[in-house]
Amino acid sequence: MSSLEYAVEFRAVSRTFRTGPEPVAALCEVSATFRRGTFTAVMGPSGSGKSTFLRCAAGLEQVDSGQVVVGGVELAKLGDKALTVLRREKIGFVFQSFNLLPSLTAAQNVALPLRLAGRRVGESEVREALAAVGLSGREGHRPSQLSGGQQQRVAIARALITRPAVLLADEPTGALDSKNGREVLRLLRAMADDTSRAVVMVTHDPAAAGYADQVVFLTDGRIVSVLEQPTVDQIAARMTSLETPTC
Numbered sequence: 590m591s592s593l594e595y596a597v598e599f600r601a602v603s604r605t606f607r608t609g610p611e612p613v614a615a616l617c618e619v620s621a622t623f624r625r626g627t628f629t630a631v632m633g634p635s636g637s638g639k640s641t642f643l644r645c646a647a648g649l650e651q652v653d654s655g656q657v658v659v660g661g662v663e664l665a666k667l668g669d670k671a672l673t674v675l676r677r678e679k680i681g682f683v684f685q686s687f688n689l690l691p692s693l694t695a696a697q698n699v700a701l702p703l704r705l706a707g708r709r710v711g712e713s714e715v716r717e718a719l720a721a722v723g724l725s726g727r728e729g730h731r732p733s734q735l736s737g738g739q740q741q742r743v744a745i746a747r748a749l750i751t752r753p754a755v756l757l758a759d760e761p762t763g764a765l766d767s768k769n770g771r772e773v774l775r776l777l778r779a780m781a782d783d784t785s786r787a788v789v790m791v792t793h794d795p796a797a798a799g800y801a802d803q804v805v806f807l808t809d810g811r812i813v814s815v816l817e818q819p820t821v822d823q824i825a826a827r828m829t830s831l832e833t834p835t836c
C-alpha cells in the first residue's frame with residue numbers, strides 16, 4: 590500500500606515530558622496507521638496519552654523520536670511556515686468546546702481557514718459545506734443562535750472546508766446531550782466513509798467509539814489493544830479491564 594493511502598502514520602513515536610520532578614513518558618514507541626476512508630476511536634484511562642497522541646498527529650506537539658507522517662509528509666522535516674500550511678490544508682481539528690468565533694456567522698466561521706490561506710471564498714462553496722452537515726439556511730446565524738450540536742456541526746464543516754487528509758476530533762461529543770451527540774457521531778461516520786480522508790477521534794465514551802471501524806486503546810503511552818469493528822459491549826469490557834488495577 591502506498592503511503593498516500595494512509596492519511597496518518599505513527600512510526601515508533603515517543604514523547605516524554607520533563608517539566609516535573611520525574612519524566613513522564615506520554616507516548617512510548619507508538620506505531621499505527623490510519624487509512625483514508627476509515628474512522629478510528631482512541632481510548633484509554635486518564636493520563637494514558639490520548640491528547641498527546643492527537644496533538645502529535647496535528648503537529649501541535651513535537652516528538653522526541655520516531656516519525657509522524659500526514660498525507661505522505663513527515664512533520665518533523667517541515668519548517669515552521671511549511672508546518673503551518675500543512676496543518677491548515679491537510680489537518681482538520683474539532684474540539685470538545687467547538688471553538689467557533691462568537692462574533693462571526695456560521696458561514697464566516699466555515700470560510701475562515703480558506704481566508705487565512707489567502708483564498709477567495711465562494712458563497713456557494715460555504716453554503717455547500719454547511720449543507721453537507723445539515724445546516725442549510727443557518728449561514729447567517731451566530732454561534733449563540735445555534736444549539737451545541739449545530740455549533741459542533743459548523744466546526745466540522747470548518748474543519749473539512751480545506752479537504753484535509755485527516756479530521757482529528759478531541760471528545761467531540763463531550764459537551765453534547767445524547768441526541769445531539771448521536772447526530773455528530775453519525776456525521777463523523779459519514780465523513781469517514783469519504784475515501785479522501787481518515788477520521789480519528791479521542792473519546793471516553795464506549796457508545797461513541799462504537800461508531801468507529803477500529804478502536805485503539807492506550808495505556809501508559811503504549812498501544813495495548815486494537816479492536817476491529819467492535820460492539821459497544823466489547824469496547825466497554827476492554828475499557829473496564831484497562832482501568833482495573835491488576836494488583
Ligand SMILES: Nc1ncnc2c1ncn2[C@@H]1O[C@H](COP(=O)(O)OP(=O)(O)OP(=O)(O)O)[C@@H](O)[C@H]1O
Nearest residue numbers: 606608613615633634635636637638639640641642
Ligand atoms: N505539557 C505537559 N507537561 C507535562 N506533562 C504532560 C503534559 N501534557 C501531558 N502530560 C502528561 O502526559 C501524560 C499523558 O497525558 P495526556 O493528556 O496525553 O493523557 P490523556 O489520556 O489525554 O488524559 P485525559 O483522559 O485525562 O485527558 C499524563 O501523565 C500527563 O500528566
